[in-house]
Amino acid sequence: MVSEKQVITQSSAVDDKDHYGVIILGAGVSGLAANIQLKRKLGFTDVLCYEKSNDIGGTWNANRYPGAACDIPFSVYSFSFAPPVEHSVGTQWASQPEIMSYLHSVQRKFDVKNIVFGTLCTEASYSRETGLWTLKIKDVKTGVERVRTCNIFISAVGGLANPNLPPFNVDDFEGSVFHSAEWDQSVSLKDKDVVVVGNGCSAAQIVPELVKDVKSLTQIARSRQSIIRRPKAPDSKVMYWLRKYVPGFGYLLRALIFFILESFFLISDITKGAKKREKTLEEMDKYIKDTAPQKYWDDLKPDFDVAAKRRVFDSGYYKSLNDPKITLLQDDSVVNAKGDQVITKNGVKVKADIIVLCTGFRVRDFLFPLKIYNGEGVSLQDCLKENKVATFRGTCVQDFPNYFWLMGPNTATGHSSVIFTSECQITMMLKLIKPILRKISQVKLLPVPAPSVEVTAEAQARYNADVRKEMKNKVWEKDGGVSWYVDQETGLCTTLYPWSQVHFWWKASWPKESDFKRLGM
Template sequence: MASDKVTYSQFACIGTGFSGIALGCTIKRWYGISDIRFIEKNSDLGGTWFVNQYPGCACDVPSILYSFSFAPNPEWSKVLPSKDELWNYLSKVCDQYGLRDKMTFNSTVERCEWIEETARWRITVRDTASNTTFTHECQFLYGGSGLLVYPRKVDLPNIKSFHGPVFHASQWRHDVDLTDKNVVVLGNGCSASQIVPAIKEQVKHVTQFARSKHWIVPDVKVPHTKVFQWLFMHIPGVMALGRFAVFLFMENSARAFGMDKASAAYRRQVTAEAEQFIKEKAPEKYHGMLIPDFELGCKRRIFDPGYLESLHSDRVTLRDDPIQEVTPSGIRSKNGFTEADIIVLATGFETNTFCTGIDIVGRGGVTAEEHWKSMGGPGAYNSTNISGFPNFFLLLGPNTATGHTSTVMAIENGVNYSLRLIEPILQGKATAVDVKLDAEKAYTSQVQTALQDTVWLSGCNNWYNRSQDGTVRNATVYPYSQAYFWYRCLFPVFEDFEYDVAKNPPRRAIWRKAVKYLVYAAASLSSLGLMVSGTKNQWDWTRVMPFSRDRVGGFGSDLLARVKL
């Protein structure tokens, strides 16, 4: 049954993870706007840190960087925080900014349609508790459902014949008691490497089937955590400096992803160090199953949470022989039979998909799926905008993720970027903004070209890439440094966008224009020191430098807009 009532908010966001919360906080910080509605399919906020509840679940990015720049937390208990600590952090930030009562839980978005006459998005939402639908409209729509949402399907012969519980790591069954049970874990990526050491003392035996290999590096451990907490809490600026230092350290590792001689030499060095670490920590009998035959960087590295040492336990067995079938009592593989009471699928997520399950309809009745099909696969201008879908922004959209640093930085940059784009609309000068199709095509083509010269397409089988029509497309990873993404988000190229001008735009005082030109001159000079890129690129810098164009757009005009003169 559908409700006839139509609700409205100026902003609407699909999801309540880091992306949605960053948006809600930032519009309040920048503009004092609290007119936002979050639509969340789960029963609480947190996104991936609410969904993933498996034993040992933790972040693999230092907490000082895997957090909002505007909400520093000096009380992190460790460098790589647990899922519970991260969820508590997000909950605290939501309460601080009054976002919780803006969230509608247990609701799935089925359709989003752009209404040209009203310059609004019409959203069809299903309440999963009552199985009824309702309509919500908004001026600005954000897709913040995340990158890793839907578990990857695994085709195991006769899996339905198994008599015990079978579940994905991200759908952990807390009603299932592991005590004195024979547990089989399929996979050996980040999730599996956290689960195995976390459950080994509880179970009777855990057998892990490794489907591929990953480079495992030492965990990040900083001594005297209490000392750092005290410094962060009591000495102004120390935490900001610490965050910046961690950022620089992690940005430096981005040089492992290029294919030039310097990157290759660096990769050989860190690969040799990782190989030595695995040999020192893991049983010798497993070295052949663990040490990859590709260079470090092609897949996401794993910070060892105690996994390698857990392989010494009599309760843990690692196997890499192919699985032939599942029986009612276990798994038959090429080299024998493994008894099992419980099967855990730590097999990862579907990738290169965005807003899955949502029918997003833009101008002319074109859906996002149709648009991406015409483009050769998922992509977005600056990882955020798709042409024909005005006032719609993707957070952690195509080619946003990094293989070396925090995605929270990318989220914040994406949010800030989108708000700079819509500022003329907030000022009443326009009603909608849409990226030009040619600009989107040029950007996505450049990104895919740049990715060809990275280690991610060097031959290993990773979850970043997807084959389509005989070609490999990576719609996941950003090929440049995060410093460069920050740079592009800080200064949008406005000439790549089209604005629907409002009928009666407000005017500003003439004296403000004079002040603007003075600030413009200063911005032009200062911007010379802002170009930072982690790798080679072929961008047309004359299109983005503030002093290069005598038109709206570029660095100068955006900076002027931000200071609100």
């Protein structure tokens, strides 16, 4: 539940100009990092950020369900320019309140006050004639719209922003229904019959928390997961003391944990990771038998190639299955909810007062509901559909000058920190736009069209050919794919980066100027 310490009152920045040098959409971890680094690295301050909610944090602001926590160690799931040495958290597996507390402290430290809250962008279009982006901005509460222009347009809205709608009819259900990312704090679960739909990371965190108070909990899982024992983290008081008082120790610990996580990437390779997957299966089987009740042993075993789905670190889920109040309906799905019952595909009828949807997000409805148009009036979404989600390093898109997409297609990672990934993208972006921002700052009358940079068609095509080729060496697309990483219509993995994070850092840190074309410089 949301603690009192999390209730932060944010004040919106004054938005009284028609034009800004840079506009950022989203104040989650990526948007916050880009905002800070523009000023910190380039000294550029003509920046405005629009955030649809009333606080920073993005997915961590939205996901306030019981048990919400990060499955990446906090030393790595933090900004390189703001190590969490001053944050005494109970564990490296930081909880949602602890992460939000950290993000608020970063906002204060870097005096980030240029965010307009409760505001979203509904449409953005680029003009070849002016070299500027035009954005349609809308106040979420009042519905009042306004228009703004900018030179550099940064999208940091994230992929885990729009929950999947219920995959079954709930119109005739008498109880409460809500998604894990839209937790209804007004609904009490005490002594209630609760149905949890789904068994991904969110469900694995929610179930152990809910079972403490509910009358009964039935979990309905359509498919299986690879849930593994959560590794022990360096959480001792000595480690905290060293991080806080020994200069450089926090960075050393961060590097050590980063490379340990990198070693997990090998398991995704079809050939090179075969032995690792086999060993992981053996460890999982032992962990299931050591922790979960025997009646669920067969149900909990993966029926897919391990690593084809994101692994789930167990924070108490298997142990909670021993509670007599829990019933797991594996390999089943909900087809209807009516009155006080949930009906499954296998014909099971479950009494329910509350339905909790752990059904994921609309990750392939890119940037929904925002529409982005290039200079020819073609939407980004149509370009992605036509070109099989082709981008350049998930950051730049051909024919979309001065547009930068943080955590775009094929940038996510199943083994490491997305904060590291977005920082790498920001590094590449800053190098590309530095000459443009310098000119904006120094020249009173800019040429028309205004200066711009965009990836060449050749560079994008070459990069995506490499992505598709390397993807064949990974387990994610095997047999058509079994997870949300893969677009089920095309069978293509459009979510993950097919190389290591070291590789991503290297390529993003030194972009080739020949891969881009500049105008008006």
